Amino acid sequence: MSLRILAVDDSASMRQMVAFTLQSAGFEVTEAEDGQVALNLAQKEKFKLVLADVNMPNMDGLTLVKNLRTLPDYKFTPLLMLTTESTPEKKAEGKAAGATGWLVKPFNPEQLIATIRKVLG
Amino acid sequence: MSLDLSRFHQTFFEESFEGLDTMESALLRLDPASVDAETINTIFRAAHSIKGGGGTFGFTAVSAFTHLLETLLDQMRSGSRPVTGELVNLLLSSVDAVRELLNAARDGRPANLELIAGHQTALEQALANKPSSSAPAPAEVNPGTTSAPAATRGWRIRFAPQAGLFRSGNDPLRILRELASLGSLSAEAQLPEGLSLAEAQPEDSHASWNLELLSSASEAAVREAFAWVEDECELQIAPLPAAEARPALTLIQGGKTEAARDETPTPPRARSGQDRRSAGESTGSIRVPTDKIDVLINLVGELVITQAMLAQTGANLDPVVNERLLTALAQLDRNTRALQESVMGIRMLPMDFVFSRFPRLVHDLAGKLGKKVRLETFGADTELDKSVIEKIADPLTHLVRNALDHGIETGAERLAAGKPEEGVISLRASHRGGSIVIEIADDGRGLSRERILAKARSQGLEAPDSLSDAEVHQLIFAPGFSTAEVVTDVSGRGVGMDVVKKNILALNGQVDLASRPGQGTRVSIRLPLTLAILDGMSVAVGEEVFIVPLAAVVESLQAHPEDVKTIGHSARVVRVRNEMVPLMALHELVGLEPSAANDRNLCILIESEGRKLALGVDDLLGQQQVVVKNLESNYRRVPNMSGATILGDGRVALILDAGELVRRLQPAVAA
Numbered sequence: 001m002s003l004r005i006l007a008v009d010d011s012a013s014m015r016q017m018v019a020f021t022l023q024s025a026g027f028e029v030t031e032a033e034d035g036q037v038a039l040n041l042a043q044k045e046k047f048k049l050v051l052a053d054v055n056m057p058n059m060d061g062l063t064l065v066k067n068l069r070t071l072p073d074y075k076f077t078p079l080l081m082l083t084t085e086s087t088p089e090k091k092a093e094g095k096a097a098g099a100t101g102w103l104v105k106p107f108n109p110e111q112l113i114a115t116i117r118k119v120l121g
Numbered sequence: 122m123s124l125d126l127s128r129f130h131q132t133f134f135e136e137s138f139e140g141l142d143t144m145e146s147a148l149l150r151l152d153p154a155s156v157d158a159e160t161i162n163t164i165f166r167a168a169h170s171i172k173g174g175g176g177t178f179g180f181t182a183v184s185a186f187t188h189l190l191e192t193l194l195d196q197m198r199s200g201s202r203p204v205t206g207e208l209v210n211l212l213l214s215s216v217d218a219v220r221e222l223l224n225a226a227r228d229g230r231p232a233n234l235e236l237i238a239g240h241q242t243a244l245e246q247a248l249a250n251k252p253s254s255s256a257p258a259p260a261e262v263n264p265g266t267t268s269a270p271a272a273t274r275g276w277r278i279r280f281a282p283q284a285g286l287f288r289s290g291n292d293p294l295r296i297l298r299e300l301a302s303l304g305s306l307s308a309e310a311q312l313p314e315g316l317s318l319a320e321a322q323p324e325d326s327h328a329s330w331n332l333e334l335l336s337s338a339s340e341a342a343v344r345e346a347f348a349w350v351e352d353e354c355e356l357q358i359a360p361l362p363a364a365e366a367r368p369a370l371t372l373i374q375g376g377k378t379e380a381a382r383d384e385t386p387t388p389p390r391a392r393s394g395q396d397r398r399s400a401g402e403s404t405g406s407i408r409v410p411t412d413k414i415d416v417l418i419n420l421v422g423e424l425v426i427t428q429a430m431l432a433q434t435g436a437n438l439d440p441v442v443n444e445r446l447l448t449a450l451a452q453l454d455r456n457t458r459a460l461q462e463s464v465m466g467i468r469m470l471p472m473d474f475v476f477s478r479f480p481r482l483v484h485d486l487a488g489k490l491g492k493k494v495r496l497e498t499f500g501a502d503t504e505l506d507k508s509v510i511e512k513i514a515d516p517l518t519h520l521v522r523n524a525l526d527h528g529i530e531t532g533a534e535r536l537a538a539g540k541p542e543e544g545v546i547s548l549r550a551s552h553r554g555g556s557i558v559i560e561i562a563d564d565g566r567g568l569s570r571e572r573i574l575a576k577a578r579s580q581g582l583e584a585p586d587s588l589s590d591a592e593v594h595q596l597i598f599a600p601g602f603s604t605a606e607v608v609t610d611v612s613g614r615g616v617g618m619d620v621v622k623k624n625i626l627a628l629n630g631q632v633d634l635a636s637r638p639g640q641g642t643r644v645s646i647r648l649p650l651t652l653a654i655l656d657g658m659s660v661a662v663g664e665e666v667f668i669v670p671l672a673a674v675v676e677s678l679q680a681h682p683e684d685v686k687t688i689g690h691s692a693r694v695v696r697v698r699n700e701m702v703p704l705m706a707l708h709e710l711v712g713l714e715p716s717a718a719n720d721r722n723l724c725i726l727i728e729s730e731g732r733k734l735a736l737g738v739d740d741l742l743g744q745q746q747v748v749v750k751n752l753e754s755n756y757r758r759v760p761n762m763s764g765a766t767i768l769g770d771g772r773v774a775l776i777l778d779a780g781e782l783v784r785r786l787q788p789a790v791a792a
Contacts, residue, residue, distance in 0.1 A: 013133035014174055017126060057166060069288070079290050084176070100349060101291070106178075
């Protein structure tokens with residue numbers, strides 16, 4: 001069984017690239033263009049991991065994480081932020097929202113795969 | 122594995138050009154006079170995406186230039202840089218520069234560097250020109266890492282995650298795996314002493330680890346494995362001393378680990394402070410709209426009532442047959458109380474909320490009046506319900522103004538009276554039982570009994586010489602009363618004290634005033650800590666139950682028939698320890714038939730506004746906390762009643778308004 005990951009980014013190129021990177025490593029990827037879309041998808045299907053941008057229209061990544069954490073299915077799911085914003089303040093905000101960890105853009109595809117493999121065990 | 126990212130370039134260019142169009146139209150919409158936050162956000166997000174994509178896909182010129190734009194926009198977004206027409210123009214021309222950079226990158230030609238350099242300089246100047254309050258955060262601060270000295274064979278790590286670790290989606294095993302990939306790892310897991318599996322919360326992380334990592338990896342690399350959890354754990358990393366490493370994975374339960382724990386080297390203390398720094402910064406508090414809290418408080422009120430109903434039902438059950446139910450009910454009782462207290466606690470604010478406005482006020486007023494005054498505050502951290510604090514602010518302000526204006530004398534007068542030139546006004550807040558007492562005291566001239574009496578008579582108030590000092594002092598709370606000979610623009614025309622009193626009574630509070638000529642005046646205000654709950658004494662009249670606010674109750678007594686006297690036509694008094702107190706039968710007041718048992722002369726002695734009143738009741742049922750329901754908003758105003766509550770058996774009981782009852786008495790009767 002392959003593992004399904006939800007990739008959330010308002011930038012289509014970034015989304016496609018993340019999806020391509022993860023698919024090439026054998027994961028299945030569903031894409032969402034903002035937090036609201038992601039939340040709707042997550043309510044219908046339990047993803048093994050969510051990889052989300054922070055700055056997005058409609059619902060930003062931190063709000064998405066906060067909302068996901070209230071769903072029983074996502075209580076313990078790894079929720080990773082993938083973003084250019086890496087200030088300690090932003091990271092602390094992410095932590096407070098319930099984010100598992102922080103990946104900084106621009107990222108190296110090989111490193112992304114390695115990290116996600118570690119997280120998913 | 123190497124991934125070719127060029128297939129995404131087309132999408133990146135398309136969305137970036139779209140983003141530039143969005144930025145442009147939003148910038149043109151941006152009106153420096155009235156800045157719309159969402160418009161700036163839109164512009165920021167577009168720039169942010171272009172920068173991120175530029176970096177990821179290797180268009181470094183694009184991301185470097187957009188970074189400057191983004192920094193400017195972030196300052197505008199956070200409000201640290203004002204939006205000006207000039208700035209908007211600069212941003213607009215920068216959009217053109219980014220477009221040129223993107224076009225060049227797409228077409229694989231060198232960009233027009235002259236154009237770019239000009240814009241870049243302008244942006245850098247703008248950024249340098251006005252330092253923002255929030256300087257862009259420096260790159261991740263590396264917590265002074267030391268690489269393992271050559272002599273060290275690795276690291277000894279103490280890792281104790283907090284209970285909530287799993288709830289951020291983190292897994293200690295992931296970290297252990299990561300460490301294991303750095304070298305040879307031995308781990309010893311510990312469970313807290315005395316932890317029984319039955320009690321353990323399955324969603325909490327209970328274990329902690331002592332780890333030994335044989336590796337040449339630097340401390341930074343080791344620390345990196347903990348990067349996501351550093352503020353969710355206790356982490357100590359120390360170089361491994363030259364000793365035999367312990368192999369294998371051991372799980373040790375409870376007390377057996379003492380020895381192992383002692384071996385753990387004391388870590389450098391400075392570390393843990395650093396590890397936790399960001400946690401403290403992030404979530405000390407959250408902002409919640411007050412109406413959400415009001416809903417919560419109302420629900421807790423309903424819960425308290427339901428709980429009381431259950432308790433009453435349970436009291437009639439056979440304790441042997443229903444043992445388990447009754448135990449659960451008792452637990453529900455405790456939990457409800459605890460919940461109620463915590464929820465009430467959410468709305469509590471320190472008195473400092475009000476006190477903090479006075480230093481400035483006293484300073485300004487004293488200057489205006491040419492007096493020297495020092496303000497002292499005590500108990501500023503005493504907490505009070507937010508709704509009460511908001512309503513007490515104005516009365517307190519009035520009292521402080523009065524003290525300054527009428528109480529404290531001028532420097533010359535004070536010196537002549539043998540007092541220090543500087544007057545003192547003190548504000549004091551403290552908890553007493555279920556109430557808060559706020560005192561406003563001054564060391565001024567005090568109230569003059571003669572002047573108050575004279576003034577009262579001149580205003581047509583009934584003021585016989587026989588009035589006690591307390592009653593005389595109460596006169597200044599009468600509407601329109603003012604003893605100041607000259608009306609000042611500081612404390613006005615004396616229209617305030619009656620309003621002050623009305624406001625405080627409306628809060629179920631009491632005002633008392635003590636004053637000594639030449640020594641000063643002290644006003645004490647006693648208020649309930651919250652308006653949502655009231656400590657009451659329940660009394661029976663006929664078939665009905667009424668609640669008397671406990672704050673107003675002095676005592677309950679059974680009067681001897683010979684102590685009850687009738688004066689005039691119908692007014693009755695009761696002798697309470699040689700004091701004649703007006704007696705009012707509650708059943709007459711509320712128009713009910715007394716029960717047959719009403720021959721015991723049971724009375725409740727209440728006191729409000731310095732006056733006492735005995736209420737004749739059929740029976741005393743007991744003390745209880747009741748949840749106050751507003752009558753006016755749910756029904757209509759009822760004379761002599763301040764509210765209603767729902768009793769444990771589901772019946773509605775009215776809450777007596779002690780102040781209003783006392784005010785029904787004629788002053789002559791009270792005397």
